[in-house]
Amino acid sequence: MSARIKDVAERAGVSVTSVSRVLNSEKYISQKILDKVNQAIKELNYTPSQIARSLKKQKTDTIGVIVPDLTNYFCSTILSIIEESASEYGYNLIVCNIAENLDKELKYLHALQEMRVDGIIIMHQKFDERILSFIECAAMPILFSCVRSPLQGRFSVLINDYQAALDATEYLIGLGHRRIAFLGGDLEDITAGYSRYQGYLDALSKSAIPLNPDFIRFGNYKQESGRLMMQELLEQQERPTVVFAVSDDMAVGAMNCILDYGLRIPEDISVMGFDDSLFAEAVRPMLTSMQQPVRELGRTSLEYLHNLIQNGSEPDCKEVYLPHRIMERASCRRI
Missing domain, CATH: 3.40.50.2300 (Response regulator)
Incomplete structure (x- = not known):
């Protein structure tokens, strides 16, 4: 059987209360008692019950x-x-x-x-x-x-996901892009899905850039999703000059698809991600991304x-x- 706190007290020749005080690192315990209890714990290989301690502390x-x-x-x-x-x-x-x-x-x-x-x-x-x-x-x-x-x-x-997506889109507009594709997430996700999409829409509106529904796709934030959405965009008659993906995972999937089509990044199509994850500096060319801290x-x-x-x-x-x-x-x- 596993040793109990009572066994430790008997081995150390002290009260159960003294053992409890040592286990809970309470103040004003003499060095003599501390040494006795610690020695008894070592000899008996005693492990305090986490459940019992949690019940006592209510934590x-x-x-x-x-x-x-x-x-x-x-x-x-x-x-x-x-x-x-x-x-x-x-x-x-x-x-x-x-x-x-x-x-x-x-x-x-x-x-x-x-x-x-x-x-x-x-x-x-x-x-x-x-x-x-x-x-x-x-x-x-x-x-x-x-x-x-x-x-x-x-x-x-x-x-502020809305502001971050708006800032990202305005950054791309500032680079001269007008055909800006958007790879979004689930719109039921108010933060990463809906808010980032709304930031993209409002940035286009502020710069009087017409919204092209053919440049908008929604996925699940993963690489394969980004690849499939990018494939759809590349098979259209009019291609975007830049793709803004709301996750770095989707951005990398889009980059892989662009390269598979024999196109160059950023010479033929630019790509921007979101999160600034480990992916951003691991891929080539290194990915421009909206950083979350x-x-x-x-x-x-x-x-x-x-x-x-x-x-x-x-x-x-x-x-x-x-x-x-x-x-x-x-x-x-x-x-």
Whole structure:
């Protein structure tokens, strides 16, 4: 049988209370008792029960993270920063990869609740009434990272996706482009889908550039999606001079397709991405991209969730916007 705290106390010749104080790193413990207890723990190979300690503290020191797709470079990079920050704050992480499956997400949310996690970070924005109801009624803090909260009472850390897409499109217009194709995401995704599309539309409108529906495609943020949409654009009679993709993954898929057609980037067609993921500097030519501050997004998300857990109340400001910027590289040219 595994050693119990009572066995440690007997071996050290001290009370169970003294052992508990040592395990919880409480102050004002004599060095003599500390040495005795630590020696007994070592001899008995004693491991404290995490469940028992959690029940006593009313905390599990555990955070759940709902990730839409771990194969997406941006998501996996943000997750690694969140994990790094969680470790610094003493939290364990439970990662739930839902692969865009809402039934799976609901199952994970209930499982995290049963595990009594201290808080949850959600990194996507496709919901149904069941999930919205869970979020609205949940007792633990829930924070949205990189997306807007669908409910007013929850907290979000993100960039201004509408403004970022508008800035990206205006940058391309400033390079002289008028035939600007748009590779977008799911419009049900208010943050990365709808907001970025609206930014693109408004930038064209502000510059009095007619909207060409043939230059607009919607995919799922992945490389293969970008490749297939780019193929459709290249098989049209009129081709764009530049493609703006709302994820670097789709931008790279589009670049591969352009090269497969024997065309040059940026001499024949320019390409701009969104996120400034690891892909951006790995491909050739290096990809011009709208940068999301990945490290700041991950660290700030964990920091604010920690504050919500510690304070038990949310601040008046529900949305924290971090700055975005264009990373100019070799995939876009002036015409």
